[in-house]
Amino acid sequence: MNKIRIIFLISVMLASLPRLSRAQHQTLGPGSCGLAQNNCHAKENAWWKDDAHKVTVDAFYDDPAAYEKIAKLAGVGADAMLKGNQTCMTCHGTIISGKEGREVEDGVSCESCHGPGSGYKDPHSEGDPKLGVQRPGYIKGLQLGMVELKNVDKRGMACVRCHFITDQKLISAGHPNGANFSYVSGIKKVAKHWRRTPAEADLNKAPFEKAMSAKGPVAQIVKVEAPPPAPMPTATPSAAPVVSEPAPDAIPVETPSPATAPITTLPPAQRTIRPSAPSRAEPMETNQSNATPLLLPPFPQVSDTTSVPQLLLLLKQRLDLLYEKTKGR
Secondary structure (H helix, E strand, C coil): CHHHHHHHHHHHHHHHHHHHHHHCCCCCCCHHHHCCCCCCCHHHHHHHHCCHHHHCCHHHHHCHHHHHHHHHHCCCCCCCCCECCCCCHHHHCCCCCCCCCCECCCCCCHHHHHCCCCCCCCHHHCCCHHHHHHCHHHHHHHHCCCCCCCCHHHHHHHHHHHHCCCCHHHHHCCCCCCCCCCHHHHHHHHHHHCCCCCCCHHHCCHHHHHHHHHHCCCCCCCCCCCCCCCCCCCCCCCCCCCCCCCCCCCEEECCCCCCCCCCEEECHHHCCCCCCCCCCCCCCCCCCCCCCCCCCCCCCCCCCCCCHHHHHHHHHHHHHHHHHHHCCC
């Protein structure tokens, strides 16, 4: 029984060795592939220099303002979005091991898809290339961290990692989710650095869609708009207060506080009748009913051109005449 347990533990440890070794592999950078092993990847390196993957980091330098807004909303400072230890460069650049705290200078390159190359860089070229996947170097490379991109399912997973975004924080910040990415068109471009013509299985989008489903749906972002301002209350005309008029024979009585005290009325038996004052429109009666009317000549005509001294002189003459006419009365 103890032997069975020991054998089981040893098998588990052996199975985990490749995984542990892959975790320790380091990214060397794009220059390590095209210049290594007698320049065996010179053709692929030349293709990469003209491919869109190479310039994925250039836009951060050329037009930083366009990316700073998304970076800030995603929780990455504008001064840190180019550093290898931040979210942006995990897809927009090649993070060289040991330089994670520095700004990334290279875009997506060989190791971004094929895996960190410190373990497989030299041994993966061993054997006759005509052997294909049976080549000893290829088999050894898979054990040392190289991604098996000849497998369409693993290739789809490699593309989905950055071409299909489900992170809610990034999407909320305005980052495209990649749901409309054309996998087949992308493969046709990438296949230009292959050493074979793409087969029908290579141009099938099913592996990519399978990887999308495994990664999860795109987070649904609901934009909450501010509610419209409440309408200002309109002043509704209040009903006029109903004031009861006193009876025709009631007389209001004044109180010490007319502003607040209510108006009361007295019955007709208690009111005092006062004589009414003569109306101003009616002439007062005088004892001079037999007086001779005072006749004066008409006032001289004046115009707008009459000066002030002339008006004063005419007025003085008029007063003198009036005085003479009334002097004997």
